[in-house]
Amino acid sequence: MMLLLRIAATHIRNRMRQTVVSVLGVALGVGFSVAMASLMEGSQRDFTATLIDAIPHVEIVDEQRAPAEQPASTVYDAVAYSGLRPKEDLRGIRNPTEALAALRDWVDGKLAQRLSGQAVLRYSGQDIGMTLTGVDPKRELSVSKIRDDMREGSFEDLGTTANGLVIGDKAAERLGADVGDTVTLTSAGGVAKRFKIVGLFHTGITTSDEGLAYAPLKAVQILLEKPDVINSIAIRLDTIAQAKEVAARAERQLGYKAVSWEEANEGLMEAFFVRNVIMYTVVGAILVVAGFGIFNIVSTIVHEKSRDIAILKSLGFPESDIQQIFVLEGLVIGILGALAGSALGFGLSSYMATIRFEFTQDVEMTHLPIYFSWTHYIIACLLALFSSGIAGYIPARKAARLNPVDIIRGAT
Amino acid sequence: MSLPARRPAQAATTPALVEARDLTRILPAVVPVTLVQDVSFRIGKSEFVAITGPSGSGKSSLLYLLGLLDRPTSGKVFISGARTDDLSPAEMAHMRLEKLGFVFQFHFLLPEFTTLENVMIPMQKLGKLSAGDQLDHATALLADLGLEDFLHRRPAQLSGGQRQRVAVARALANSPDLILADEPTGSLDSVATEQVFDSLRKIVETQKTTVVAVTHDMDLAARMERRIHLVDGRIDWDRQQG
Structure with missing residues (x-):
């Protein structure tokens, strides 16, 4: 495994510029998702906190869930009645x-x-x-x-x-x-x-x-x-x-x-849910785009390194090893991107937290509500790794299936 | 050329290290191309065998079949008496790692790794030796081939002959039973050719390893113990040489 990782690392080190670009792609994806998630959750929490402060957590009111049973219905079972005046209720x-x-x-x-x-x-x-x-x-x-x-x-x-x-x-x-x-x-x-x-x-x-x-x-x-x-x-x-x-x-x-309070604001909670779904869809889309960058670089490496693949295969490296090398390359880029992106996201959200707005109507100053949570970083990083894993896997499978004889023959 | 064609050069009782039995390889195409046809022979331990023949006679294709890099269309390859046609690709890869070594016409070293690392890669993959022993063994192999001063050079910093000797050292990394060389001197000048040929012969003599080399250099082929000559994918003749 260490050997495969070393080979993978060598491949991407030799394509520094492309690697940096791919890492940046992932980093931007992760960074912006983290920043966006912390802003989204921050505003949601801020709003909820304001809401919770404004209303009781539980409110007991003088109503019943089911309408009070009317005397007529207890007497005449299963008979439709209309025009009756409901019983006076205090x-x-x-x-x-x-x-x-x-x-x-x-x-x-x-x-x-x-x-x-x-x-x-x-x-x-x-x-x-x-x-x-x-x-x-x-x-x-x-x-x-x-x-x-x-x-x-x-x-x-x-x-x-x-x-x-x-x-x-x-x-x-x-x-x-x-x-x-x-x-x-x-x-x-x-x-x-x-x-x-x-x-x-x-x-x-x-x-x-x-x-x-x-x-x-x-x-x-x-x-x-x-x-x-x-x-x-x-x-x-x-x-x-x-x-x-x-x-x-x-x-x-x-x-x-x-x-x-949740029941009282059911509509709002649903809106938050929809908002989160939209957010994670956008985040996912960004990371899919970043995945294309990785796919591109790993495909290029597979193409360039077909000779090395033939060598490794003739030396006795099985297909699964070859596949692992290139999946690792995608993952290494993904991990580097995820780390850089986490740092970027932290920086971005820290910066946003310092931005202040002055509302004309209101005297008080307010700032962007940012909520820092490990979950944002973990979700964004996992998505990045998933996407880079897939992006590496597709060319890696192609690499694993290369026939060494074809390459050795064609190497003249 | 008076010897009869397709005559096994060795007695059937000697245990064969590698045996080809009715090997045929046909490339499927609109017009199928027959690369190797009905080839049978046995090669024993510590033999030094040349496979010769005109261009397109199927020498290399035969070598790839023996090296389990390719599967025959029909017929079987036996290595140390065991059939190989029922092996999975992963098992074939493991057999290449453990029992076979390759030297190709073009050096086929990994360009980003040093001489020493290139030789150590098969050992690391097999993982039988400790890291320290791997280093010692690789250093010794390279020293035997006169490359002790080039351990930390990259392939690009070596001459063609040196690279090819590194490739020989790499082929020897896991002490294989059989080394398959495909035109090992094909792209070298006469001095380098001599060095590489010598190193191959030394392997046969000192390590009791069998070397099968494809070559179109008749001079070299004449200096090997046994020569299998192919024409149009069939064995034209197969004989021991003085």
Whole structure:
């Protein structure tokens, strides 16, 4: 094996320029794939992290997966019915204290109860429809990152001000309201209540900044006429990866629909998957092109070295050895290219990580999200080796089949 | 030329090192070309045999058949009494490595390797000797052929005669039973021819190795122990020489 490797090395050393070009081809392929993969995964992780911060890992809502069975269907089995009015159902998670206590027993993470509903915010003659969420401020802060989004006032003040209200800065701007102003909220049931703005937030998501409001849970329960009722429990887990299991278990235990963040963003996860498929297809294509370079050089060597092949065969090297020599040549180029490409990829992604962008709308600077992972290097290198192995194998097989007699005869 | 054609030169009782039995090689083509036809002979240990004949008489083709580089269309080659027609290509390659050595008209050395490395390659492939012994053996072989000062030269830095002697040393690398030489002096001047011929004869005398050489140099052929003369792919005559 060492002998074959030495022969292979000699062959490619004698074609330095072509070898360097082929190595560069592989290196560029590997380098760009690594850089692209780290950028892709970086942005995916960045996005997911933002997403996970913005939403609960698991959210239990006051719904059932299957629609509630209607009385008529229990009485008249297998009879189609229509025009029946569904039974009045009182929405909401009943016995919230008990449900929360049951979850606290086994969930590793923070829990927060919420009551959300629609209300109209009225100030200085303007109305804005709002999704009002009643929260326990301390708990809410433990499950969401709203604190980081606060621009003015403080979220904690909801705990000290019984009728405190935190709204988005866009909504405040539209209304011309500011921290300290008193606004009126009117529920769908017609109950009106005055709230005092104690904080403004800016999430960067326009619909939230325009249409989301937080108030103390008690105040919201009064406004929405649902005393002691909540309609969702948000869970922030210590280990995000458990989200699916926790959701499934909570759903079994409580009977309410529990949605993990993955389920809530299924479409997005699919989009990421498709994006990764596209990425690896492009990477594969680059490396196939690099493979052609290797195929070219190994074919040339086989052609030039047909005499040497005849010599080796007459000396007693079997076909398999001859084949190995040329496959090795492809692989050596592939390995050199993969190493150089890994270095190039590391350099490229390190450089990209330092690039900063300034968005005009936003004050903060942001940089390209780069995620460094061994997996990218390993996948790119394996693909490169696979492609160089194939590229070496095709001419190698031809070399192995050369008939030494034909060459010796023709050598005059 | 009064001797009858196709007469085995040796008694059938002597164990043959290499035996050709009704060898025929036909190149398949639109008009098939017969290279070798019904050739039979036995060659024993430490014989020095010349295969002669006019151009196109099938000398080289016969040599390739004996050297297991080519397979006969019909007939069989026996080496040390064992048939070779049922060997796989890999087994044939191993037999070439272990028992046969080749010297071709053109030196056929690996151009990127030094003299010493060229001689050591078959030993490394066979792997019977330790690395140190391989080096010693190769050095000794080259010294025997008067090449001790050229161990680390590349083939391109050697004269034609020197290259051919390196090729002889390489053929001897694994101490083969049989050396097959195809016009070993065909591209050499008279001085170099003499050197290469001497080295081949020395091999026969000192190492008891059989050498079968194809040549069209009648002078050389006359100086070998036995001569097999081919015409049109058939043995015209086969005789021992003084």
